[in-house]
Amino acid sequence: MLSAESLEKINREIAKYPADQKQSAVMSALAIAQDEKGWLATETMNFIAKYLEMPAIAVYEVATFYNMYNLKPLGKYKITVCTNLPCALSGGNVAADYLKQKLGIGFNETTADGLFTLKEGECMGACGDAPVLLVNNKRMCSFMSNDQIDQLLEELRK
Amino acid sequence: MTQPVQIILAGVDPAEPDNWRLRNYLKRDGYVALKKIIANKIPPEAIIEEVKKSALRGRGGAGFPTGLKWSFMPRQYEGDKYLVCNSDEGEPGTFKDRDIMQYNPHILIEGMLIAAYAMGVKTGYNYVHGEIWKTYERMEEAVEEARQAGFLGNKILGSDFSFQLYNHHGYGAYICGEETALLESIEGKKGQPRFKPPFPASFGLYGKPTTINNTETFASVPWIIRHGGEKYLQLGRPNNGGTKIFSVSGHVNKPGNYEVPLGTPFAELLEMAGGMRGGRKLKGCIPGGSSMPVLPGDVMMKTDMDYDSIAKAGSMLGSGAVIIMDDTTCMVKALERLSYFYYEESCGQCTPCREGTGWLYRIVNRIEHGKGRPEDLDLLDNLADNIQGRTICALGDAAAMPVRAMLQHFRDEFAYHIEHKKCMV
Numbered sequence: 001m002l003s004a005e006s007l008e009k010i011n012r013e014i015a016k017y018p019a020d021q022k023q024s025a026v027m028s029a030l031a032i033a034q035d036e037k038g039w040l041a042t043e044t045m046n047f048i049a050k051y052l053e054m055p056a057i058a059v060y061e062v063a064t065f066y067n068m069y070n071l072k073p074l075g076k077y078k079i080t081v082c083t084n085l086p087c088a089l090s091g092g093n094v095a096a097d098y099l100k101q102k103l104g105i106g107f108n109e110t111t112a113d114g115l116f117t118l119k120e121g122e123c124m125g126a127c128g129d130a131p132v133l134l135v136n137n138k139r140m141c142s143f144m145s146n147d148q149i150d151q152l153l154e155e156l157r158k
Numbered sequence: 159m160t161q162p163v164q165i166i167l168a169g170v171d172p173a174e175p176d177n178w179r180l181r182n183y184l185k186r187d188g189y190v191a192l193k194k195i196i197a198n199k200i201p202p203e204a205i206i207e208e209v210k211k212s213a214l215r216g217r218g219g220a221g222f223p224t225g226l227k228w229s230f231m232p233r234q235y236e237g238d239k240y241l242v243c244n245s246d247e248g249e250p251g252t253f254k255d256r257d258i259m260q261y262n263p264h265i266l267i268e269g270m271l272i273a274a275y276a277m278g279v280k281t282g283y284n285y286v287h288g289e290i291w292k293t294y295e296r297m298e299e300a301v302e303e304a305r306q307a308g309f310l311g312n313k314i315l316g317s318d319f320s321f322q323l324y325n326h327h328g329y330g331a332y333i334c335g336e337e338t339a340l341l342e343s344i345e346g347k348k349g350q351p352r353f354k355p356p357f358p359a360s361f362g363l364y365g366k367p368t369t370i371n372n373t374e375t376f377a378s379v380p381w382i383i384r385h386g387g388e389k390y391l392q393l394g395r396p397n398n399g400g401t402k403i404f405s406v407s408g409h410v411n412k413p414g415n416y417e418v419p420l421g422t423p424f425a426e427l428l429e430m431a432g433g434m435r436g437g438r439k440l441k442g443c444i445p446g447g448s449s450m451p452v453l454p455g456d457v458m459m460k461t462d463m464d465y466d467s468i469a470k471a472g473s474m475l476g477s478g479a480v481i482i483m484d485d486t487t488c489m490v491k492a493l494e495r496l497s498y499f500y501y502e503e504s505c506g507q508c509t510p511c512r513e514g515t516g517w518l519y520r521i522v523n524r525i526e527h528g529k530g531r532p533e534d535l536d537l538l539d540n541l542a543d544n545i546q547g548r549t550i551c552a553l554g555d556a557a558a559m560p561v562r563a564m565l566q567h568f569r570d571e572f573a574y575h576i577e578h579k580k581c582m583v
């Protein structure tokens with residue numbers, strides 16, 4: 001269900017917690033599974049539930065509570081833009097509008113070629129670097145002027 | 159003019175990308191405090207006393223005295239106890255813990271080690287904000303460095319003291335910055351805050367005694383042990399010991415983190431941050447993160463940056479996130495965005511917050527879009543009254559306070575929006 005590499009990563013996470021508290025690794029297990037599969041299908045979550053010896057419903061609860069999990073298939077690149085107040089004061093909305101225009105989509109939409117999904121994000125803890133956006137949860141891009149956005153999109157399209 | 163100091167942010171230098179490494183931390187007196195404690199077999203109580211003397215107060219938002227918090231941990235407890243670092247930095251405007259972990263991670267590890275020694279704790283977790291993956295990886299690497307060098311693990315530096323530290327990566331939930339929600343999250347559950355009491359010191363992680371401090375709080379501890387609590391206190395002001403990192407964002411020329419002595423005048427902090435962008439006028443400032451009451455520019459310019467001065471001015475120091483707004487800012491639009499945030503991030507557990515944050519947002523939204531009604535301002539006040547103080551955790555208060563403060567200081571602007579169906583700025 002998950003690759004040996006993913007399972008090894010999950011095992012490393014399980015080892016961080018007391019032996020009878022495997023459930024503590026559920027957040028990272030879901031993140032690792034998402035990295036491999038792109039999104040969290042019910043069968044993926046069921047597999048994690050079995051693997052961590054916890055009820056499936058408890059896994060669904062976690063997956064639906066934290067907003068960086070993808071509960072349906074998205075574009076190859078999920079771009080999350082912070083539009084919260086401190087970022088908005090320094091061009092967060094300008095970046096969001098420019099992305100919408102360049103990609104021809106709104107928030108929570110995916111481009112027809114399946115390459116990009118655009119999301120509106122909440123505070124990423126990088127307000128001094130606004131405009132800030134996040135690519136696939138892991139790559140944070142700072143000071144994203146329109147030029148920088150052009151460069152990023154070009155790089156991702158390659 | 160006050161100069162920035164570098165205690166916690168020591169070594170932060172974008173031109174020196176390896177400054178975070180253990181070998182460089184050691185050159186900055188790193189792990190000297192830990193070695194001193196172990197070599198001199200300093201009693202745990204003496205460490206807690208020293209921290210009390212320093213008047214170090216929680217840097218995450220609540221400002222609770224750290225030494226006092228540490229003294230709540232049951233000393234004679236036989237079973238497991240836990241130490242947790244709250245690095246789930248998501249309070250809009252705050253980005254200091256990220257820089258501590260990115261550029262000076264060992265100061266956090268050493269601070270946690272000292273705290274663990276003082277409270278007799280063998281296991282710790284550092285809960286890192288979900289959106290900063292690179293910083294999480296940095297912490298993983300730093301912990302591994304410390305482990306290999308014998309600063310973490312069993313029988314540290316040949317003593318009887320053992321401490322294991324693990325990083326836990328969040329995945330996008332503002333509420334997990336609330337300490338009991340964070341514990342639930344480490345336990346692998348939804349991050350919904352717990353009723354208090356019982357407090358974490360008696361029933362914390364996995365039901366065991368637990369102490370939770372903010373990243374910056376832990377990072378302040380090694381200096382206190384090296385130089386003494388008295389000296390740390392003198393860096394700041396009575397009851398407001400030491401230095402504080404202020405994250406300055408918004409309409410300034412040089413947004414960024416500035417570590418200054420507590421009690422530094424706001425005007426000087428603003429100057430350090432390069433002054434107002436475009437030389438414009440300061441309209442308002444949220445001095446402690448988006449949950450804290452906004453203050454008008456003229457009030458801010460007369461205020462000093464410490465817990466007591468900001469409280470006297472009518473707001474709170476909070477996490478030290480200073481959000482600067484110039485005279486082009488529409489306060490209705492600003493509040494609309496903040497209200498949306500709390501509506502989005504409410505965990506849904508308590509009715510006043512779950513329902514109330516949605517009401518607040520929808521009402522401010524209709525005012526912003528020219529559909530406000532004359533009775534809306536009183537309705538907002540009334541709603542805020544019915545949320546604040548009526549929920550399990552402080553998210554309800556955090557949603558209500560910005561609304562009340564905005565209406566208190568900028569009521570005319572809201573009334574103008576309702577009457578003229580447009581903005582006055």
